[in-house]
Amino acid sequence: MSQEQPAEKKNRFQISREVQEEFVNSVAENMLALADTAGKWQKPWTADKPMGMPFCVTTGRPYGGANMVKLMLTSIVKGYQDDRWLTFKQLQQVQADHPARDMKIKKGAKGVKLLRPEELAFIVGEDGKWQYLTDKQLKEFAAQKEQGLGIPPLPEVQRMTLFYPFTVFCAAQIEGFPPKEQQTHAMTTIERNEFVERFIACTGIPVEHHGGDAHYNPAVDMVKMPFPERFTMPEEYYATKLHETYHATGHATRENRKEKQAHNIKNFAFEEMRAEMFSMLAGARFDLPMPESNSAAYINKWNQTFSGGDAKAVFQAAAEAAKVLTIMHQFEMGEQPKAAWFPRSETWPALIEEQAQRDAVTGAHMAAPAQAVAARSTNDPRPAPLSFEKSAEAFQAADDPVSKARIILQNPEFLEMALKQDAETARSLASLCDSFAQTLSMELDEKNRMRAAPSLPATGTEAPVARMRM
Incomplete structure (x- = not known):
């Protein structure tokens, strides 16, 4: 009976790469899911009041960058009304500061994985091996290099940022959590x-x-x-x-x-x-x-x-x-x-x-x-999207490639036409818009010709009229 081989232990680089991919995918999935419900002046979030900027309970510091995006998206999706977040260890610290309170994470609640960056400094030896440097070694290395010490010349210090995961919970997920000591003023x-x-x-x-x-x-x-x-x-x-x-x-x-x-x-x-x-x-x-x-x-x-x-x-x-x-x-x-x-x-x-x-x-x-x-009825519907012809008028009236490009991107038919012309999407805006203008003119002529054609009784023998698509 063969024995199973033990799983290979992952190094720090593999772990960093995997947690980054998981983090990126989760942010992308939330963003794309919300985009499906957005538009038409609807709010894709479920909270009934504006949300605050997510911050750490114990330090008071707001989360930044991608971590901030992840927490805001989670609050939008889950409808959290609280902008305070903390790790399980920090929750234990809060519990110790409030012994009279019985605090516990709600049953079934799941934390949110964030990324903690760590910068590595290293030099590559003649044998190709990496030598990691502590802060103290970095200072000594910089001093030696500045004084011209080291024969042969010292190698260059290289840096790399790795990411490690840590999990946080929203205060809204914790039963018995203390209310905010100072409520932020909600703008009218x-x-x-x-x-x-x-x-x-x-x-x-x-x-x-x-x-x-x-x-x-x-x-x-x-x-x-x-x-x-x-x-x-x-x-x-x-x-x-x-x-x-x-x-x-x-x-x-x-x-x-x-x-x-x-x-x-x-x-x-x-x-x-x-x-x-x-x-x-x-x-x-x-x-x-x-x-x-x-x-x-x-x-x-x-x-x-x-x-x-x-x-x-x-x-x-x-x-x-x-x-x-x-x-x-x-x-x-x-x-x-x-x-x-x-x-x-x-x-x-x-x-x-x-x-x-x-x-x-x-x-x-x-x-x-x-x-x-x-002065308007609250039940009035939003204006209907622009027709093909109205969009064409707006395109022709636009006086710069950027405005024209936006019109192309915001009209499904226009975007399909543009991509057929410029499959590699590498053409400059100016040349694409000039070329697209010619195609659009032909498309409009074809639409007008189809409308002007007399309606004849169907005999079942006519060949279908081909619709122009450039």
Whole structure:
């Protein structure tokens, strides 16, 4: 009888790789699942009030980056109303501090796995083996190198970040957990709207109102917004305004997202995906809906089309979206946001005044959405999506490739046509839009010809008319 071979012990690199893959997949699955229910001004989260930023109970520090995204998504999916999180060991510490309380994790409750980074420093010897360095060794090594010691020359110090899992539980999952010692002030609707206005103004990103659609124009670095009275509800206006402001944060003078990549339809699609994810997180944080656009429902489609379903692409987009949400939180707390591009606090009053003057020039009144909704029936349906012909008119009227590309991405038929023209998605936006314009013109001619053709009785012998698809 043969004996089973013992399982090979995994090294730290294998463990790090596996926990990263599990973490990335879980974030991507939650994000894609929520995207399926988003759009049409619906909120895909179940909580009935805005959520706070997740933070550790024992340290008071908020979670950051990808861990913050994971916890916010979990709260959205589970409907948690508490933003406090802690490990089992930290729960034991809280229990020790409150001996009169009987605290226990609810039966069947499952924790959330987060990632703890650990940076390794090492040198590679002549035999190819790695020698790990402690902090003390690192200092000694740096001092020797600075003094020119070491013959032959000392090898370069290399660094690698590994990730290890740890599990946290939400305070909402713990029976008998103490209530918050200091309840955070929940902003009223008016306070929330004023905060969004103030935040956007203090970013230094100019906003100008006009009679067209909402978009960000990178050529002049400006957000263009429809007049507030064109929105059914104030929430719609501010959700859309934040969405377009997120696009503006990708400018070369800020997060520099777009300038690092080629300007093609693939990269533009990922920028739209990042903006939709930001809209989802900001919506849960400030009780705003996701802007009504087909792109909200296309997060999954874009991921499958442009990255082959790579979960890392969704994860990276979520992590980048979280950066701007963190900036908003720091601003909300009265702090100077840590992002290097964010204007200094002493300039904020002047920036707010500049935006107020732009609004005055265009005649935009921020109270208009509330007045508009009072004048409408709450049962009025949302406007139907633009027809093929209306979308074509908008495409032809757009005056820059970025605006044209967004119209392509937000129309299912347009996107299919564009992908057939540009299967590798590597063509520049300008050349793709020029080529697409010719195809669109032919498609419109074909649609008009079909409508104008006289209707004849069917004889059963006519060959079907071929529908043009480029």
